[in-house]
Amino acid sequence: MPVWTLFGLRKGRATTPWPARGQADGQEGVLGMPRFAPDLCGEGCAECAAACPTRAITVRAGQSGADRLAVDYGRCVVCQLCVEACPDGAAAASHDWAYGVCDRADLLNDGGACTTKGEERPSRRGFRRSLHIRHVDAGSCNGCESELQALNNPFYNLHRLGVFFTPSPRFADLLLVTGPVTYAMREPLLRTYEAMPEPRWVMAAGTCAVSGGVAEGGYAAGHGLEGVLPVDLWLPGCPPNPAALIEALLMFLDRMPQRVEGGRLVR
Amino acid sequence: MTIAASAVTGGVDLAPMEPQDLPGAVEAVIAGGGRMQMAYGWYPQPGRLELRYLASRGAGLPFTAWRCMPTGPVPSVALVSPLMGWYEREIADLCGQDFTGHPERRPLVLHAGATASLPPLDPAYPPSTPLAFQPTASLMPEVESPDVQRLPFGPVRADVVESAELIFLYVGEHILHLHPQLFFKHRGMEKRFEGRSPTHAAVLAERVSGVGSVAHALAFCQAVEAAAGCEVPARARMLRVVLAELERLYNHLHYLGHLAHTTTLKVGEAEGKRLEEQAKQINGRLTGSRFLRGLLTPGGLRRNVEIGSWLGEALDRLAGETAVYARMLENTNSHLDRLMTTGRLSRQVAFDQGATGPVERASGLDRDLRRDHPYAAYAEVPLAVAVREAGDAHARAQVRMAEIEASFAILRHCLGAMPGGPVRAECSPPAGSEGLGWTESPRGTLYYAVHVGGDGRIARVKIKSPSFSNWRVFPFTVHDSNMMDYAINEASFGLTVAGCDR
Missing domain, CATH: 3.30.70.3270 (Alpha-Beta Plaits)
Structure with a gap:
């Protein structure tokens, strides 16, 4: 064991200082x-x-x-x-790729002026420095899971930001859902939500959870979370990269600005 | 009659088969040293089902395919070739075909309580009509002893993992029986291909199993190219090898990190996941996608990929760090203690039940589609296929470590020998054509059977994913093992649920 400890120490710090400082979000060249x-x-x-x-x-x-x-x-x-x-x-x-928004309408760019900006929303006071997430895979392709798992690798090290994944919905503040909500996952998803204490919030992570994605419809896949659960945070992406996930979560906690309004990157 | 298949390999021999002759024909394949690969149903016309069976007879020989027009119940071949049991159950669920003499006649892909007005894969099935569903308990073996406990775990499990329910019957630490209830994530992906253009269908194929985006899209593209009789330019073929090996790298690095997680080797876990992140960042920088998406298309690649000098340097650095990491894992007794003898899979069970990829190679079965039925530019690159005999979790990890090393060697070769020229050829499959595409994905053999409709659009896609094969095998290594070893054993198989469930 001491060998590994020494090995870890010799490697030095692997975690990026982003988003507090620097530009190293790890997404060089990644298209959005x-x-x-x-x-x-x-x-x-x-x-x-x-x-x-x-x-x-x-x-x-x-x-x-x-x-x-x-x-x-x-x-x-x-x-x-x-x-x-x-x-x-x-x-x-x-x-x-930083497309996390609180209002679904902000993902729509229909040429008109942006109408939803600066809308009042409940404060996340009390959760800003400590958010616990329960993840539910409602039929994803595993791309979103791969990036969610990456959040806890040494480069992103999500814990440093006070955001944690929890095994039990009883301890969760945010339900993070991936996948288009298949017929067989609908019930387990709703039961997980029911098990969460209030206040509780829901995040649709990835285009499948937002709208169904490429799998949408048919005999088994659903149409995403709309009409299934009340969504507080939308993040399209296929899959959203770890930096996009971090930006969306920090935006939700009022620690970063929302970058997209009216379907356009405004800041 | 011969149907088109990817170049170099000699293709696929297609022959008609009477339903009653199936068990004998399967027996003859196995007696001749071959192995059944898959079966599926498709509808040349609404309401008219045709069954297809695929067998491999050995390295370098064309695949054997049978077409079978059922007029009533078809004799099951599951008692002759056990791995075929799941394919028959899938056909029963999605095409409504009955099989006589099947040892496990119960639903597989559709959950108990799901009902459809017509078989979902019938083109006459009303589009965008969800199945009627009333959840019902899954079928489990009868248990008489009061000492036996039943533990249903999932489908929502701890941590960030894919949804699947694992039902254990156990006494204390001892697991008697594991029933994985899969297909919670069944999205009906194969049906989603119907009516799509080949270009759109390639985007769908990338999203069947996210961490197998390249393997899936490549198998799909090769199937369409086979149907179209299209020759992919040399540069595109070699770039496809680069993409496929980059995919293998980040998957196997993730595997090692996750395996270290299950043996509670914290720094080992962190290092594996750090290296995986480096590999993904290389992918992003090279292709614009951390999952190497958005490049593969029937006929070649959608655009050229510039191979900058940075790539070779970044890969060399990653190769060096990975070699040190693998050496340290192999010298850590606490880690090896948990892996050795855990989840032993015998060569015979691996063969009979259809184990594939690193799992079968760790049980002594020397098969790899890249070598046995080469595609893309694999016939031109140095390829070492790693085989181990022990069949335990350690052997499965060792095979993957050796494959990482082999991937770096292939990548180095490709970067040095990359031909110039165009990366895309015209490719439009004629109406009514069909083709078979295959890849050796990081998890094993992957087949795409593509049927093109009268309008030139996709009429049917059958996806045989490696995890569909390996999930069937996995419980055989769990029965009579310890609860404590379960997570390690599962990690050592490197399964995905999305690929299996589709």
Whole structure:
């Protein structure tokens, strides 16, 4: 055992100082949600909407400029097909992955002015420095779990931020749900929620939990958490990377600003 | 009749088969040194079911496929080849086909209490209609002794893990019986492919099992390429090998870290997960995705991947640190004590029940699709296949450690021998075509059987995932073992639930 202790000590500190200091969020090169500039759209073009496998993009006939496109980032699986399909440079790849929002409407970019910003919401006082999470996999592909597990690796070391995963829903403040909610997981999910003490909150992590993702519908997969549980924190992404998860959780705890409003990265 | 399959390998021999001849034919395959691989049902027309059986006869030989048109109940082959039992139960659940003489005639993929108006895989099944579901208790063996306790664990388990229910029957520390109740996560993914374009379907394939994104998408693309008779450019084939081996690396590093977690070797766990994170960050920097998504498409890659000099340096650094890590694990008695003799899987059970990947190679079965039926550029790279005989948790870990080393060697070769040129060829499968694609994923053999419809879109995809095979095998190593060893044994199998449940 002393050999491993020595080994660990010799390795030094592996944890990133981000987000308190520095830029090392570990996501160099990682692509996020595509950005759209509808002003560049060609006449009558709807290539991006046709390329999207999850119907996240709607092109409104007869409209032009910013009103032309409506993008629901809650449906985006970050596949980049729209970026490749766009002939006019109106869709561009970006590193915008910090898409955690408290209001589902903030994931919708329909060209209009942002209407939901600065909305009053209950304070998380008492939980800001100590949040306990119960995770429930409601039918994910295991991509989200892989990134959630990464949160406790030495690089992100989630504990340092006062956020913990707990085995029992009785000790949990936040129910973090992944997956589109399959027919067989619906009941266990609801029973886990019922077992949580109040106040309790729900996070939809990953595009499947937000809207069903690529699996949506059919005979066995559901449509995400909408209509199943009251959601307090939405984070699309396929899967959301560990830094996106951390940003969303800290935003929820009022320790970081919400970066996305009206489907656009505003800060 | 021969159907198309990936180049180099000689493809697939497809022959008609009368239902009553199936058990004899399966017996002949096994007697000839072959092994059954999978079976599935598909509907050339609504209401008209066709069964397909796939067997491998040995390295370098074409796969054997049978098509079988049932007119009534079909004789089960599960008593001849036990691993086929699950495929037949899946076909019974999703296609409504009855099998006579099946040793375990009960639902597998659909939970007890789920009812459908039509078989869900029938094209006539009404789209976006969820199954009617009234949860009912799963079937368990009768227990007479009052000393035997029943422990249902899950589907929501401790920690961040995938949903599955494990039902133990045990006396004190001694486990008598384990029944894994899986398929809580069944999303009906195979059905979600229907009516999709091959491009969209590749995006779906990446999301069947997240930590197997490359293996799944590659098997799917190769199946479509086989159907289309498309030749993938050399650079794309070698880049595909790079992606597949990068996937193996982060999976195996995670495996070692997680295994150390179960033996309570804290620093060993942290180091394994730190190295996994480094591998994922390399993936992100190289491809824009930590899971290497968004590149594979039928015909090659969606875009070129620039191999900067940073990549070789980063991999060398990771290889050095990983070698030290593996050496330390192999010299830690407390860790090895928990692994050796734990969860022993005999060669015979591994073969009969369908163990695959590192699990079967740790039980002495020397099979690896990369070598036996090479795809992408695997015929051109140096490939060492690690085999161990002990069949215990330690052997399974050792196979993976050796595979990490082999992956680094393959990657080094690829970076040095990367051809130039285009990365994508035109690929559109003709209407009514079909193809089989396969990969050796980090967890073992993965097959995609793809049928193209009359409109050029996907009509049916069957996914044979390695975890579907290994979850069937796993309980055989748990019966008559200790509760204390359970978590270690489960970790040593390196199972995913998403891949199994689909």
